[in-house]
Amino acid sequence: MPLVSIVMLCWNRLEDVRESLTRIRLIEYPELEVIVVDNGSTDGTTEMIEREFPEVRLLRMTENIGIAAYNRGFERARGEYLVIIDDDSFPAPKAIDRMVRKFERDPDLGAVAFDVRNFYHYDEVAQVEEHESSAKNSSATAAHYYMSFNGAGVGIRTDLFRRVGFYPEEFFLYNNEMDSAFRIWDAGYRIEFHSDVVAYHKYSPVNRVSWRAPYYYVRNAFWLVWKNYPAPMALRLTRSLLFKCVHASLEQRTWIYLKAMRDAFRQAHLIQGKRKPVREEIALNLRVPYDVFFTFYR
């Protein structure tokens, strides 16, 4: 059975990390390695991991470097497949076995996007399909557009992810999955959601800091466009984003979107040399929810 590397990034969430690592021990797949990359936690998270989860490979960053820390984990992963999770998410017991079977059956499948569900409520509202046959068609796709994935639960072929450069470190936070999705699709692989491959996420709306999400989503939206789209489409989308930034700023009475746009231009040197337009088919069909990036402020 191929080795699967679970890579988790954490920062000051001791109890959530403890819970996730405890749940990972229940996964029904024997060939697993678990890598936790700590982004400079100060709450005792790393000490807890060393004490209670000695099987985990722990990588410590000296400070919070954002999603670049994930890449440090990916670089050291030995598995044929990577499973990427948050520090407050974990795969369901059968998820990884099902994921591996899908990869092994379909060489053009580049990423299995997990159905990431609410840890506190999912089981009470859903028909839980624990005994579902892996032969049943569980792929949740659309006929006329392509999808990205949720960073709280995704499986990716390690070799492919290495070839496309892992996550874009310059993004720091948010929209990194979208950028990777462009490159995975452009490399000739597919990304598919599968309804029988579930991850649980401790969805906690009250914990979200007000400014970071809208700022980074919008700044990085400009960079998504500039890195990935052919020039005529990039011009059109930049104009559209400019309009949305001004409009959302007026509607929501905040400067955050304009600051994000300003910094997208000011900090563009961070993506210098990284622009690689995708094929037109990908640019036209990969669904990017630009409107959603303007909904995180309040």
Added chain:
Amino acid sequence: MEYQRPLNALIIRSASFQQLDQNLPELLAAFPDHRFDMLTHEHGMKLALKYQDLNRIISYSHSGSFSIRRREPGLREIRYDVVIIPVANLTGAGFLNVLFFSLSIKTNRRFLCNMVSDIKRVTVPAILLKVLWSIINKFVSGLLTLATYPILRLALPRLLSRLDDRSRKGNI
């Protein structure tokens, strides 16, 4: 005995399934005796089917965001007692397109359900007022965008050229 049509409700899936996992029990409690349908984009169909309390899942036949300009033909002839618009924040800011889209669905009552499952009624006049305000904002935004567009038209190609992957250029 007079037949009483069951009450029906429609959830427009404008928030993540993670949030809906949390919202759904609250909605079922707030609207007992209602039969719930859900309108979702095509890629969400299989995931929505997991909800044991939903009567019907309707696929939105467009790939873009919910929009009054992209009405759902399958909903034209149906009247709902309640239409629910989940919003992925506290206030609904940024979700006006979904609120406006909900006006294309026949119903007497519309409700917002936010990320912490607060359920608030929203009326047609309130939506239309928001739309009017948005139109004014869009006009101003449009003017500002138009004013800056010539600079963008000149500057962006140069910026994109600077950002190009040099190794790719060398291989052409």
